[in-house]
Amino acid sequence: MSKKLRVIAAIIGVLALGLVVPTAVYAHGVNIEYTSDVEIEIVAEYDSGEPLAGAQVAVYAPDDPSTPWLIGVCDDQGRFSFTPDTSKPGTWDVQVRLAGHGDMIHIPIGEDTAPTGGIGGYTQLQIGLMAACVVWGSVGTALYFSRRRNA
């Protein structure tokens, strides 16, 4: 190799380094992916406030409301968590059952997912008021029929 050629080779080498090395650094593209796992936590309690400890849970996906998608058990605090398959948007049904007691909650998954929700939401005051109305109705009935008898 002549001296001239060696110089050209050296220049090409430096250029190549200059081109390749920095571009190699900048070419480390970043791929960011995300999966949105919506974890649903349910808490099951009796209306007396006690948890449904050890209750069996059956989760039904919107596409098959008859076969459970997932089966599990509540912990001692009546809690159970699961991550629904977000590719199946719609209403997911979760049934909780313990010794013949229990209920089913319908959870919308998809665009209209609500951060919280629940069933059986009467306050003690509302229940007390409703109970008082029924009791008063019964007392009224009793008074009505005793009046007629005495008249």
Added chain:
Amino acid sequence: MHIPDGILPLSVTGAGYGAAVATTWYSIRKIKQREDYRQDIPKASLLTAAFFVASWIHIPVPPTSVHLVLNGLLGALLGYYAFPAILIGLAFQAVMFGHGGLTTLGVNAMIMGLPAIIAHHIFRLRKWGDKESRRKTGAFGFAAGVVAMGVSVAMFVGILLTNLPAELNVVTERVAIFALATAHVPVIFIEGTITALVATFLQRARPGILDSV
């Protein structure tokens, strides 16, 4: 003690409604055979209110809590009025407290109403033999309360055990059902005691009120 919606298959809830309708019809027929069937309506109405409120009062029986049913008391004091009274009470409990359900109203009416009719016949046995005494009223009242609640628990357990869904862990659920039934053993005796106390009190305070049953 109340079976909610979604626990039993449709065939069982349908059969429950059929049986409840038949028993209501029979009870009303028996009520109408009385001379003055309106006479006991105030008593029936007040005891319906007591039955309705009873399921809201929780008695802690660790590790769970239970509530009174009072079906033995209703059977003893009301006779055949007890069945329609319990049916109405259960309907209100289902709608307002969420205890039980509307689809299972018939089944629940049979679980609590049929033992009430049995309690009525047990309580009537006090009239056998020589003069009615307070002790006899108390003893048969206690028996009526105990048997009614005992039969209710047995029916509740029997109906649940024969209708366990396949996807459930059957052993776990069976253990839970028996645990619940065990928690009701003290309630059986509490119900017997309440029925005996109320019956003897009424016999002393207003003896006429027990004449019709």
